[in-house]
Amino acid sequence: MSSMSASRTCTPLISLVVPCYNESAMVGLFHEEVSRQLRSLQGVGYELVFVNDGSRDRTLDHLRELAERDPHVIVIDLARNFGKEAALTAGLFEAVGDVVVPMDADLQDPPELLVEFLAHWRNGYDVVLARRVDRSADGLLKRSTAHWFYRLHSRISDVALPENVGDFRLMDRKVVDALKALPERHRFMKGLFAWVGHRTTVIDYVRSPRAAGTTKFSGWKLWNLALEGITSFSTLPLRVWTYLGALIASVSILYAGFIVIRTLLFGADVPGYASLLTSILLLSGIQLIGIGVVGEYVGRIYTESKQRPLYLIQARYGRGPSSALPQTQDEV
Ligand code: UDP
Numbered sequence: 607m608s609s610m611s612a613s614r615t616c617t618p619l620i621s622l623v624v625p626c627y628n629e630s631a632m633v634g635l636f637h638e639e640v641s642r643q644l645r646s647l648q649g650v651g652y653e654l655v656f657v658n659d660g661s662r663d664r665t666l667d668h669l670r671e672l673a674e675r676d677p678h679v680i681v682i683d684l685a686r687n688f689g690k691e692a693a694l695t696a697g698l699f700e701a702v703g704d705v706v707v708p709m710d711a712d713l714q715d716p717p718e719l720l721v722e723f724l725a726h727w728r729n730g731y732d733v734v735l736a737r738r739v740d741r742s743a744d745g746l747l748k749r750s751t752a753h754w755f756y757r758l759h760s761r762i763s764d765v766a767l768p769e770n771v772g773d774f775r776l777m778d779r780k781v782v783d784a785l786k787a788l789p790e791r792h793r794f795m796k797g798l799f800a801w802v803g804h805r806t807t808v809i810d811y812v813r814s815p816r817a818a819g820t821t822k823f824s825g826w827k828l829w830n831l832a833l834e835g836i837t838s839f840s841t842l843p844l845r846v847w848t849y850l851g852a853l854i855a856s857v858s859i860l861y862a863g864f865i866v867i868r869t870l871l872f873g874a875d876v877p878g879y880a881s882l883l884t885s886i887l888l889l890s891g892i893q894l895i896g897i898g899v900v901g902e903y904v905g906r907i908y909t910e911s912k913q914r915p916l917y918l919i920q921a922r923y924g925r926g927p928s929s930a931l932p933q934t935q936d937e938v
């Protein structure tokens with residue numbers, strides 16, 4: 607422990623990993639703000655790893671410009687839009703810092719927090735989480751659905767996702783290496799971050815609205831992210847059908863017994879069309895839901911088994927001509 611703390615007092619290299627999708631309104635501003643903050647941190651080296659996630663606007667041009675005039679900037683250009691989770695992963699593989707901080711390009715993650723992050727890291731923490739105390743920057747619907755998601759997730763999975771904590775956090779090199787070693791292709795980063803654990807502390811901050819541009823997450827994208835989060839960390843939705851089926855079967859047996867006795871005592875009566883129809887429709891509905899849930903998992907097993915790379919890099923910029931990294935297409 608003491609030797610580790612000692613190594614944390616010398617000049618660390620801090621890597622910011624910034625996924626960018628259609629952020630041409632933001633990259634210049636972001637770079638300016640963040641560079642100012644980082645320069646004010648004494649005794650810290652830094653690199654800015656921007657991942658262009660297949661933007662359809664001029665984001666890449668802006669990023670290349672930055673890479674040309676600022677040696678701290680590294681740009682990874684993905685072959686198309688692979689989604690934020692994949693873009694983050696690409697950035698984590700590229701970052702070489704002693705500590706790594708994923709950050710949104712829209713300045714919703716305040717760069718001022720980097721000072722506190724580093725202070726906690728120097729005190730021996732491997733992970734410093736930033737928790738939003740005030741999410742009023744998000745709409746009411748997003749806040750309440752997020753809240754329910756976290757409640758459900760913590761009920762049915764083994765890893766506890768800290769609520770109101772996003773991807774914005776500081777991670778020590780060993781935590782990043784642990785993440786990189788995870789083989790899965792379905793990467794629900796918040797879950798994986800929580801899964802790797804390590805000595806963790808939390809600081810609070812107020813999340814401000816986006817500085818420019820618009821949100822890249824529609825309701826449908828968030829819904830799919832939530833499904834990813836549940837299916838990646840819990841098998842309860844798969845198993846619950848066994849119990850539901852057992853329950854329905856036992857009730858049916860009791861009911862059958864009741865009908866036999868009633869028929870013996872009072873004779874058969876024909877009516878029952880409505881109850882018959884209702885129970886058939888209800889049970890077929892339940893069966894279809896069950897099959898659908900199994901399908902969610904089977905689909906994920908299918909994509910995992912294809913072993914496709916998570917993302918493709920079509921170009922890299924920055925890091926200087928001395929770089930030993932290949933400049934052509936590669937994969938992880
Ligand atoms: N992002 C990305 N790929 C995507 C969608 C988003 O790299 O397909 C990036 C985006 O550029 C931003 C971050 O992920 O840096 C968070 O996106 P956004 O601010 O739109 O999400 P919100 O804060 O609204 O949840």
Ligand code: MG
Binds near residue numbers: 710712714816821
């Ligand atoms: Mg945002």
